[in-house]
Amino acid sequence: MIAIAFKGGGPYGSEVTRGQDLSGRDFSGKTLIKQDFKTSILRQANFKGAKLLGASFFDADLTGADLSDADLRGADFSLANVTKANLTNANLEGAQTTGNTSFKGSIITGADFTDVPLRDDQREYLCKLADGVNSTTGNATRDTLFCN
Structure with a gap:
């Protein structure tokens, strides 16, 4: 049997970040543009203030992760x-989601969801929690979610 390891892309170096268990890892404040975290387990990982433009979290588990102040x-x-x-205060402008992407139980105060495609039920759920204004973009969370 041959084991196949996927190389992680982006400036995190040659360390593999795709398909890995990176639970609890500290990526806070790092620049991880276009980093590949596909299918990784990132439970309780710390991405506070990280620059994650174009990063891929496709099919990743971010349960309990800290994405506050992150540029997503x-x-x-x-x-x-x-x-x-x-x-909290994350900028998700233009982020991609699909039907199964779930934000249940997440804290979204000040998060900017501009141009993020969400299922109607997810949007309705998030609108119940939405408050605050993103300190970077100046956009109100409720406005970016098109809440009534």
Whole structure:
């Protein structure tokens, strides 16, 4: 049997970040543009203040992750589990989501969801929690989610 390891892309170096268990890892404040975290387990990982433009979290488990103050513009959250995550003041402008992406139980105060495609039920759920204004973009969370 041959084991196949996927190389992680992006400036995190040659360390493999795709398909790995990186639970509890500290990526806070790091520049991880277009980093490949596909199918990784990132439970309770710390991404506070990280620059994650275009990063791929495709089918990743971000349960309880700290994404507060993170720049997540254009990140791919397709099929990702983003439950109970801290998205306080995160900028998710243009991030990708799919039908199964879940933000249940997440903190979204001040998060910017501009141009993020969400299922109607996810949008309705997030609108019940939405408050605050993103300190970077100046956009109100409720406005970016098109809440009534």
